[in-house]
Structures are given as C-alpha cells and as structure tokens.
Amino acid sequence: MGAAVLKKQFESVLGGARDWQYRPEPELVPTGVAEVDSATGGLPRGCLTEIVGPASSGRTSLLLSILAAATARQEFCALVDAEDAFAPHSAAGAGVQLSRLLWVRCGHSAEHALKAADLLIQGGGFGMVVMDLGDTAPQTARRISLTSWFRLRRAVEHTPTVLLSIARQPNAKTCASLVIECVRNAENWSGARHTSRLLRGFDVRAQSLKSSMKRRSLCSPVFTARAI
C-alpha cells in the first residue's frame, strides 16, 4: 500500500486534509531587549541564531542582555570566547549572573571555539551556548566550513538550547534560523569637550536579516545601549 493511499485513508478518518509536513515552531526565549523581542519574538530554542555587525555596532551589548535574561531565568549558559574578549565587569554590570556562566577562553583560535561549542552542545544541559567570533578576522570566520555549521545545527536541534553566534558577518548561511544584524546609529556624548565630556551610549538598529519562523516579518528595531 502506497504512502499516498495511506495518507488519504487517514485524512478520510480524521476528516479533512492534513498538513503532513507541519513542524511545530520552536519555543522562543526573550532577549531581554523589549524592542528586539517585540520585533523578532525572541530567540528560537534548538536553532542557531547569528548576531552580526562590525566593531562597536552593539552586538556585545545585545549579547549581554540576552545572557542576563537567560541567567535571570536560572538557566546555565556557556560562552565560548574565540578571541578572549569577554569582559566580566561589563557582563556583571549588564546583569549577567556570572556564577551561571561557563566561560571558555579559546586563546585566539576559532577552530578550538568550534570544537568547544560542539562538545558543550553534545554534553547538553545548557540553556544557551554562545560562540563569540566577534573579533575573529572575517577571512578566518569564513574559513569555517558549512559542514561544521550544519553539524552544530544538527547537534542543537531537538534540544532546549539556544545556539548563538556573534561575528562580523553572517557565516552559517542556511544553517542559521535567525540572523540579526546590528548597526550603530549614533553615539550619545554629553557635556562640553575638554571639560565634562561623557560617553553615554549609542543607539543600535538591529535588523532582522533572516527569520525562518512563520508569521515573523523582517524588521529593524532600534534600542539604546547605555554606558551609565
């Protein structure tokens, strides 16, 4: 008996045509930034999300907000830091509970970062695994094969883990379910130059370049990363 006949028989019993290719949408977790949450709905669990942008574009500010929200939910997070660029003081200031954060310092090796992230995802139990390639040279990050990204995507699939990658440009291509590009709009300075000048923060436009989730349009919300 063919599959088509079986499908028809099931549909006649169940009363109407069925979407046999239906896949439930992944659970979304908030990023901790209301503007980004309202636009994207949050970060999908069991999927790869990329946050991309040049230096000083607000990627790390967004990342720390995401980590702060995750640790506030009592989740354990892992940060695989390819370039050893994580600043614990900055994270603590952003509200990240450092005792719930596993920090892997890869000592300027994207290859080690990739392997460490793979091991952590395979181990399971983390609410979020972040691979920080933010300061990795674009040519090095591009050298990571699509197969490696596919392997990571398959590893995180069907798990409650959010896999996040920070880089200067999108690398995972079709393997990423959500790509958010950060662009700095304008920095906010206060006070007169040479006297009481202060860097107050900057506005970040977070453009959603790609979203595999249904009913989510591409958008570009703006949020402000405040220094004080």
Next chain:
Amino acid sequence: MFACLHGPGNLTPLAFEFSPAVEATSADTVTFDVSGLDRLFGLPQDVAAAIARRARECGVKASLALAANPDAAICAARGFPGVNLIPYGDEGKFLGALSLTVLAPSIELLETLERWGIRTFHQMAALPPLGIAERLGNEGLRLRELARGEAERKLLPIIEPLTFEDEIELEYPVELLEPLAFLLARLINGLATRLATRALATDELRLRLKLENRTTHRRTLCLPVPTLDTKAFLKLLQLDLEANPPSAPVLHLWMGVNPVKPQTAQTGLFVPVAPEPVKLELTLARIQALVGEGRVGTPELLDTHRPDAFRVNQWGRSPAVITRQVVEQPRLALRIFRPARAARVALAAGQPSFVMADGVRGKVLDLAGPWRTSGDWWTPDAWQRDEWDIALSDCALYRLYCAPRGWFVEGTYD
C-alpha cells in the same frame, strides 16, 4: 561460641585472622566471635587448637579460652593458663575455683565480700539472688551472673576505619599511557565495587605513580558531585595524564578514593535543566585538553578597583550566587583586547588626536577623558592610568589608556 585471648603481645591482628567481630576488651585481652569456624576446622577443640597454633606461629604467648558467652571466655582466659574449652551449660562448674579478683569488682564490694568470706566464683554463685540484690544492688547481681557463667551480652566489635585504597606493583615499567589505562581501570573498578557494596560514592580520586627515576607522580581528581561512574573516572584520568604525563616509566600504582555518601538531591519539575555534573566534568576536561588548563570556568570579579581584575573558578566549585539585579536597558559592553594593544598616539593640546595600534588606526573624532585612576600603591604591584573613551574615524569606539609603560588600546565598546 566466643574465644578470648589474654596475655602480652599484639592480639588484635591475630583475632582478626579468625573473625571480623573482634572486641578489644582491655589492653591485654581480646574477645572474638568464632561461630561458624566449626565448618572450617571441625569441633570446638579443633578451633581452639587452630587458634593456639596460629598464636604460637605469631610468637604470641597468651592464654586462650572458648565458651558459649563472651564473659565466661574472658574469665576463663584471665583465670586459667593455656587453652581452655568450657562446655556449654558447665560454665559455673568450670569457673567455680577462680578467685573473685578475676572479675575486678570495686574495692568496697570486694572488701564486703571478703568480710562475708566469699572469695571464689563458686561461693559467689551459691548466694541467693534476692539477698544480693537487697544488700549489694545491681553490681552484686552482675557479679553473681558472671560467677555462674550466665552473663549474656553482645560483643562491642572494633570498627575498622574505612579506607579505600589499592595498589599494583609492576614487574616491568609501563611506558605508554594506553597500557597504563588498563591498570587504572582495574584499580578504579575494584575501588568502585568496594564503595558500591557499602552504598558509598566518591568525589575525589588520588593517584600516585612511582616512576623508574625514583620520583613520584601525584594527581588528584575532584568531582563536583559524588559518583561511581567508573568510565567517567577512567576518561578523566586519561585526559589528566595526557595533559600532565609522568616524567618516566611507571613501576608502581597506588590509588585512593574519598568515600562519601552519594548525592540524593532531587531537582524540581519546573527548575530549568542543568548540565549533568559528571558528564559536564568530562566535557570540561576534554575542552581543557583543547584550550589549556585554567581557561575554562566561571568568572569571578575580584574585590579591587584594578581594571579587568577577575579570576576563573572551576565550574561547580563555587556556590551559585543568585542576584536579582534587574537591568531594564541594555548596557554598553566593552570587548577587551588581551593583551592590551600597544598604541602610538599623536597628541594635540594634551589630548589624543590620532591613534595607531595593531588593527586600530584612525583620527580621533570625539573623546571623553582623561579619567585618572590608580591603586595598590602600597604594594609592589601598583598601577595607575589615564583613560579616554574615543571615537575613531574607523567607525569604532575604543577605550584608550596611558600608563607609565606607554599608551594602550584596552578594548572596544560594542
């Protein structure tokens, strides 16, 4: 059936050769349970002969007595030299000739009994119990029971301290880690079985390797939770020895574990999942082998104003500190360059106007600073710096500082 050895010498090890239930009755007396030895040696007299023979072999000159209850055996061993076997039911008759001093009663009681003319077990046993209870109380009744050989009690056995250690002496030195793993597995499995029989687990494993060059290689593995997962232990040891190999071939292996109660904590249904501790320990060991020791863990801020002062703790070793700090707005984050990038800075009116460093180059478009900070001036490790927040023409925001050693770019605001 109980046996008692009385005399000088090291009696306890001798008693342990025949029974696990050994009571150290006094410095020169041990009592032990010999029930069941008849299956091994035969009749009680054969058991007594076997013990006496072993005592002679060990050079112990002690009197031995076997009786149905421990106190009768003790009295007989203390009162009669050589080997004595008291038949069941004839304890009173057998002990009758012994002096009451064998029972070591209190001086007052002994004087009273002397005045009454009671000097032997037989005389004491013949006294009426009611009269003794009225005149001498409980102590007198107890003495009468002992004299009649009717006292019943349990032994108070010596509890051996639980030590979980094992060792292997090798005939030939082992040079490679792979064959060593087989020996390690043997030690681990043996210790794990011994722990499991006592419903225990371990959270610390100590390994001592005696090497051919007459040095000792010591390694200690600590787990965040007690476990009995032998595979995990073996893999962790392998990874540890790969990272810290012994300097010479191995001649002798010693392994000890710390016995602790297994973890019995139950997590809540609605608590977010956490990494399984033993599995995570293995994962971290693998990552550590990849990125290096001390590069994996939980960051902890140090109580100092020194910039970028932190330490990395081992995961799971420090208690989780739950802070309810709510940050409504995203905070501007700093990405650190480690090490800080040495910079060449052009100044205009005392302020940076052009910055050049590795991967950083541009005209200063806007800046804030300097912010002067210093600390630890009372220690040899003093520090001081002037900081600037600068916006460069390469479209990035940096933190720049000037220290006594020169100018440095500390990181980018991102």
